[in-house]
Amino acid sequence: MPKFSLKSQLALDSCHPDLRMLFNTVINSFDCTVICGHRTEQQQRKAFEEKRSQLEWPSSNHNVYPSLAVDVIPYPIDWKDIPRINYFAGYVLGTAASLKAQGIISHKIRWGGDWDRDTQLKDNQFNDLVHFELVHLHDLT
Numbered sequence: 499m500p501k502f503s504l505k506s507q508l509a510l511d512s513c514h515p516d517l518r519m520l521f522n523t524v525i526n527s528f529d530c531t532v533i534c535g536h537r538t539e540q541q542q543r544k545a546f547e548e549k550r551s552q553l554e555w556p557s558s559n560h561n562v563y564p565s566l567a568v569d570v571i572p573y574p575i576d577w578k579d580i581p582r583i584n585y586f587a588g589y590v591l592g593t594a595a596s597l598k599a600q601g602i603i604s605h606k607i608r609w610g611g612d613w614d615r616d617t618q619l620k621d622n623q624f625n626d627l628v629h630f631e632l633v634h635l636h637d638l639t
Contacts, residue, residue: 500529500573512536513565514632516603520594521570528589529573533628536565552624559631567631583627584619587611590630606633 502510502525510518512535524530537545537560545551551558559567571577572586587609594607610626612619615633 500525500527502532506530506532509533509535510568512563513568514605515564516605516632517565517568517630519603520590520597520607520630521568523597524570524590524593528586530570530586531573531575533569533571534560535568536563537561551626567629569626569628570630571628580627584611587627587630607631608633 509532510521513521517535521530521532534541537558539555539561542551542553542555542558542561545558545560546554551560555561559565560569570590572579572582576582591607591609594603597603598606608615608631610624610629610631611622613622613624
C-alpha cells in the first residue's frame with residue numbers, strides 16, 4: 499500500500515482537516531505526492547512570479563493556515579502525462595464526493611482543471627491540474 503513521504507506528509511499536515519482526510523484516504527489506493535500545502539508570503543510571491551499561481555499574496559487559498567488548498571500529483575511524477583493527472587483528479591473528486599456524502603468531510607472540493615465545476619474542461623481559463631481546494635458555502639452557486 500502506498501504511503502506519503504515525510505516531505506509530502508509535512509506539506510499535507512499544513513492543510514485543513516478535510517484536505518488531510520481526503521488525501522489520507524486517496525493515498526490508500528492511489529500513490530501520489532503532495533507538492534504544496536500552506537505557502538508563506540515568500541513562497542506565494544515566487545509562485546506568482548514563476549506563473550505557477552495567478553494570485554498574489556495573500557489572496558491564494560494556500561496562504562491561510564491551515565491551508566484551504568493543496569497541490570497533489572500522482573506518483574511517480576510525470577508533469578507531461580496529462581491524461582494520468584486528469585484521471586487522478588477524477589479519482590480525488592469521486593473520493594471527496596463519497597467522503598462528503600458520508601459526512602466524513604464537510605466541504606466540496608474544487609479542482610484546478612475545472613474551476614467553475616461545470617465538468618467541461620475546455621472552458622478552463624487557467625489550468626492548475628494538481629490544485630485542489632475547499633469550496634465554501636458562498637462559492638456553491
